[in-house]
Amino acid sequence: MQSEFEFINRLKINSQKIRRTRARVGIGDDCAVLPKNSRNDLVITTDLLVEDVDFKLDWSKPEFIGHKALAVSLSDVAAMGATPVWSMVSIGIPEHVWQTDFVEKFYDGYLRLASKFDVELVGGDVSKAPDKIVIDSIVAGEVRRGKAILRSTAQVGDLIFVSGELGGAAGGLKLLQNGTRYNSDEKIWRKHLLLRQLQPFPQVSSGEFLRDKKLATSMIDLSDGLSSDLAHVCSASKVGAQIFAAKIPFDIKLKPIAKTFEEKIDLALNGGEDFELLFTVNPKKYFRYKNEFKNRRFFQIGKITANVGIVELIEGEKIQILEPKGFRHF
């Protein structure tokens, strides 16, 4: 059976058969990139969230779900180095949910995050759904013409960075699976991990910084998980990568639930949903911005190699091939 990634690749080829490409970047990056005017390009993304696959009512709150629906798409826009501008949201609601305050509170959470980034909700659709809530989140952003940061342009020798600590969202998921629920009286470390999972914050300003300073040679957001998302970069850029296990910045609040190094590294590599940025930088450029990177808590975790399609995880003397074990639907 084909994976969703194989399917998307074939779809890309089929859709290109039909017409000459109008998009600068079509299917296969975090966002499509389309010419807007003489100055700017439009980037646009859509993310489908389905109840009991991407969120559970019992695990989250309607405000969190509204926040996260927008956040995941803002994160895609951030990963292009673009500034989000407007959004749409389509929502399918079962009758029994319509009768509650879910939709009200969903939009409260959604619009609160939208206002933080000055994103205007310009449209959407409301539909009935048979028994599960479905949400499609669409966000458009802008970036100077030709300056969107792609996943396909990493260069051999580039350093690999992440924009923040990893594994927190997966830790939160683990807590939820074990029966912990978010409430404001909860212990701080638990609240932290739960909010990393339930209310992720998109790294828009980091993306804008990297764009403005022309620092990132390639970029993707960490939605599926580092092992999978780095594999996407390597495959799109036709390069390989080495990751140094000791350099992976674990979320410090993981300690109580991930005792061993192996447990922590599994959450950080394969957990997904941290919605940090993964990006590559030419080493010469990095040295000029070393202090700034430190202040922003960007972490270097490895480098790009010529070993096409191979991601190596280096742990002391041990080198192992890192298989993409992040989230996949199929």
Added chain:
Amino acid sequence: MQSEFEFINRLKINSQKIRRTRARVGIGDDCAVLPKNSRNDLVITTDLLVEDVDFKLDWSKPEFIGHKALAVSLSDVAAMGATPVWSMVSIGIPEHVWQTDFVEKFYDGYLRLASKFDVELVGGDVSKAPDKIVIDSIVAGEVRRGKAILRSTAQVGDLIFVSGELGGAAGGLKLLQNGTRYNSDEKIWRKHLLLRQLQPFPQVSSGEFLRDKKLATSMIDLSDGLSSDLAHVCSASKVGAQIFAAKIPFDIKLKPIAKTFEEKIDLALNGGEDFELLFTVNPKKYFRYKNEFKNRRFFQIGKITANVGIVELIEGEKIQILEPKGFRHF
């Protein structure tokens, strides 16, 4: 309980509280309208289709579902007088459907229609869904700056037109409900009605004609049904309308399943999904284009009045208030 239309109205107000409007037209028309460049505006729409609410696998074919998913959004773009340019589609698929050729054939139908209108599929999302297929269809179009045709600009005294015959899609739905299924050996009238329902054709070229000739003072597509969609125009334009029952162009193939005038008029007024255009024209302009309207089979069905919010149905001597009885989710 609030209807979806009331909810959308409140959402419009809430989203406007948050920021000054960047969109020329935001929530509440067929498409949002956003400034693109010095020459053109971008119009964009999203339509959510949910299995067993908007389509049934047993009633349709994957190719038809792909076609219709795109067609409903193309119809929204057509209703703005815009030319469709690019699209995205997000699809949530249950595991057992992923294992069939549904997705292949869905995109066959989708891309076949896309190529007819030279629309480029630039992105999307593939997700797992628990048990029902969900599809979100997003289409963007272009129109000269400030020239999008809105539903809020009908003028008292304008004539009301539809771009084609009505009730066919509702007739097709009736056949499906009674157990008829589409197959190529079926009688022609049945095939015609089933295809009106299962494979609607968006009236893009009619929309473009009306835009190019500056003929329509307002426009909407007939998705919910004439009685509801005309009420949307009246409410948005703060006008009323009179419809002449005798002038409503019934789909001629309805005869075998709608014997009486009352049955036919119910399908035409309240059935929905014909995806024809409903538009208003200044009478002076109409007289200059009378022949062209005839050739294009545009039908005049009534006129706009100052009777704000009231739609009257005139049948001989009888005048009745027409309540919006078209499709609504809630």
